[in-house]
Amino acid sequence: MKVALLVSALLLVSLDAQASTGLSNGVSGTAISLFLLVILMTLGITWWSAQRTKSAQDFYAAGGKITGRQNGLAIAGDAMSAGAFLGLTAYVFNSGFDGLVYVIGYTTGLPIVLFLLAGKLRKLGRYTFTDVVCTRLKERPTRIFSACASLIIVAFYLVAQMVGAGQLIQLLFGIDYVYAISLVGILMVLYVMFGGMVATTWVQIIKAVLMLSGGVLMCILVMSTFGFSFSALLDQAVSVHPAAKGILTPGALPKDPVSAISLGVAMILGIAGLPHILMRFFTVPDSRTARSSVLWATIFMGSFYSMLFIIGFGALALLRTSPQYFDGAGALLGGSNMAAIHLAHLLGGDVLMGLVSAIAFATILAVVAGLTISGAAAISHDIYGSLFKHKGEKEAKELLILKISTLVLGVIAVLLGIVFRSQNVAYMISLAYSIACSSTFPVLLLAIYWSRLTTFGAILGGSTGLVGSLVLTILGPSIWVKVLGHAAPIFSIDPPAIITVPLAFAVCIVASLCVGAKVEAPAKSLA
Amino acid sequence: MKASYPSDREEPVVLGVVFAGILACIYFSFILTASFAPEVLKKIAFGTVPFSFVYGFFVIVSGAVLTTTYVLYANRRQEDRP
Numbered sequence: 048m049k050v051a052l053l054v055s056a057l058l059l060v061s062l063d064a065q066a067s068t069g070l071s072n073g074v075s076g077t078a079i080s081l082f083l084l085v086i087l088m089t090l091g092i093t094w095w096s097a098q099r100t101k102s103a104q105d106f107y108a109a110g111g112k113i114t115g116r117q118n119g120l121a122i123a124g125d126a127m128s129a130g131a132f133l134g135l136t137a138y139v140f141n142s143g144f145d146g147l148v149y150v151i152g153y154t155t156g157l158p159i160v161l162f163l164l165a166g167k168l169r170k171l172g173r174y175t176f177t178d179v180v181c182t183r184l185k186e187r188p189t190r191i192f193s194a195c196a197s198l199i200i201v202a203f204y205l206v207a208q209m210v211g212a213g214q215l216i217q218l219l220f221g222i223d224y225v226y227a228i229s230l231v232g233i234l235m236v237l238y239v240m241f242g243g244m245v246a247t248t249w250v251q252i253i254k255a256v257l258m259l260s261g262g263v264l265m266c267i268l269v270m271s272t273f274g275f276s277f278s279a280l281l282d283q284a285v286s287v288h289p290a291a292k293g294i295l296t297p298g299a300l301p302k303d304p305v306s307a308i309s310l311g312v313a314m315i316l317g318i319a320g321l322p323h324i325l326m327r328f329f330t331v332p333d334s335r336t337a338r339s340s341v342l343w344a345t346i347f348m349g350s351f352y353s354m355l356f357i358i359g360f361g362a363l364a365l366l367r368t369s370p371q372y373f374d375g376a377g378a379l380l381g382g383s384n385m386a387a388i389h390l391a392h393l394l395g396g397d398v399l400m401g402l403v404s405a406i407a408f409a410t411i412l413a414v415v416a417g418l419t420i421s422g423a424a425a426i427s428h429d430i431y432g433s434l435f436k437h438k439g440e441k442e443a444k445e446l447l448i449l450k451i452s453t454l455v456l457g458v459i460a461v462l463l464g465i466v467f468r469s470q471n472v473a474y475m476i477s478l479a480y481s482i483a484c485s486s487t488f489p490v491l492l493l494a495i496y497w498s499r500l501t502t503f504g505a506i507l508g509g510s511t512g513l514v515g516s517l518v519l520t521i522l523g524p525s526i527w528v529k530v531l532g533h534a535a536p537i538f539s540i541d542p543p544a545i546i547t548v549p550l551a552f553a554v555c556i557v558a559s560l561c562v563g564a565k566v567e568a569p570a571k572s573l574a
Numbered sequence: 575m576k577a578s579y580p581s582d583r584e585e586p587v588v589l590g591v592v593f594a595g596i597l598a599c600i601y602f603s604f605i606l607t608a609s610f611a612p613e614v615l616k617k618i619a620f621g622t623v624p625f626s627f628v629y630g631f632f633v634i635v636s637g638a639v640l641t642t643t644y645v646l647y648a649n650r651r652q653e654d655r656p
Binding site: 144147148150151152154155157158159161162163166167276277278281282292295296297300301304307308310311314315334335338339341342345346349352353356496 | 585587589590591593594597598601602604605606608609610612615616620621622623624626627630631633634635637638640641642644645648649652653
């Protein structure tokens with residue numbers, strides 16, 4: 048009932064805004080109807096899931112009943128986010144192969160999670176990766192550090208999705224960006240508060256299937272335009288882009304090799320520190336299924352990212368010769384993050400545009416729901432549940448804290464989405480990767496593999512990586528220049544992972560060996 | 575690398591570390607080539623498609639192949655243990 052009311056409100060607000068402001072972007076009723084249909088379907092799943100979410104185990108980890116293939120699709124769904132689809136297509140549309148550098152990098156992270164972490168995570172944890180670290184280290188400081196790190200990483204990742212969703216709603220419904228992103232925030236909070244991990248997982252699964260299908264269809268349509276010749280596609284792209292053949296090879300990497308290597312570090316290690324991805328390994332029954340789920344996820348993700356070679360260059364080649372998608376100033380309507388949506392319209396008219404928009408939006412909602420659960424779980428499970436909850440206190444109170452945290456995170460996400468509205472979403476995700484691989488990843492890896500890690504060393508090293516990467520990111524080009532408007536960055540390596548990852552590992556190890564040993568006994572061994 | 579947990583007996587730790595190293599080498603060879611020898615990636619592989627695309631696609635496929643190999647091996651190994 049609440050869901051139906053909300054969707055009706057979304058439609059009414061959009062129509063009212065269009066009528067009162069005279070704004071019209073030419074998007075047809077067909078596209079909007081298809082869009083609303085898919086959104087209603089995903090909200091229906093949320094309602095269905097809510098009937099089956101009864102315990103904290105259900106809410107945080109879907110009762111641990113998800114199969115390997117389902118979890119693989121859900122992990123792939125998390126990775127095939129707005130950043131991947133909207134942001135990367137936009138990146139290729141603007142800069143050619145430089146966008147594909149991100150595409151390639153994103154595919155390397157998940158295998159690293161499998162090789163180093165997946166099996167052990169499932170064996171040692173319950174709801175969050177912090178549970179795993181706490182099997183080795185003192186619980187209170189570890190949970191406080193992990194929760195802080197999770198919240199900062201989730202915030203960066205969340206903002207990227209919110210910006211993509213806000214721009215999409217703005218384009219589709221012709222409403223102001225602030226209203227658009229607020230509606231996204233409301234829907235996101237509803238998904239999580241009522242459905243929990245069961246709903247998030249099933250929406251991810253359905254959305255991943257839809258997105259893969261939509262991607263295949265767009266690839267076929269793009270390639271058919273060029274007689275199924277990839278060379279002809281690239282020839283057309285070269286002929287319409289000002290950089291000509293420069294778009295066929297990485298152009299930004301040779302200009303700043305240190306930042307290039309740093310980006311590589313963030314791409315390959317970042318996913319191993321993302322709380323919402325690591326949380327997925329607790330939704331399956333055992334470590335064998337956890338491994339199988341990564342195999343499925345890698346296959347689905349690899350296929351999807353490979354399609355972006357065609358979709359990205361297809362957008363570049365086809366949209367640049369279609370003036371109807373540009374405003375008077377020569378900018379893409381709705382912002383460059385909308386290149387994939389315009390390409391869908393060009394290839395398949397209103398029907399394909401409505402479908403692709405709906406898939407992209409469902410993607411964003413599912414991803415932000417997963418992110419919000421992991422962020423809220425950091426507060427309710429890691430901080431409240433472990434530090435303040437009294438023995439015998441009912442589980443319901445922890446779930447209440449989780450729902451309040453969800454609401455607060457939703458408000459923060461909307462506000463940050465407004466501040467960061469002009470950023471490319473794929474790029475912003477790389478910043479989240481950089482912070483993740485500098486904070487949670489070193490602590491998690493050392494906790495699993497290095498028996499001499501102490502609580503003091505882990506907290507000091509992890510905090511150094513977290514604060515270092517956050518401060519250097521703020522002082523770097525992405526925030527200091529593009530958001531705060533300064534002429535030049537104070538710290539030019541962007542992202543800062545090449546500095547902060549080794550620093551975090553070094554501080555963890557040195558502090559554990561030297562200082563940590565003097566103030567506490569070595570971490571308890573499980574061997 | 576020393577295993578820290580009893581459960582490591584079920585986990586092919588060395589294989590995992592080796593595979594992670596191989597994937598990192600493949601990926602960073604792409605990044606380093608693009609950064610320090612970009613002319614290599616400009617060479618034509620087939621038609622008018624340069625090596626940058628082939629190399630990039632190779633990185634994606636390598637990850638999938640290594641993942642498949644690891645999962646098949648690790649899951650079979652776990653099944654075989656009492």
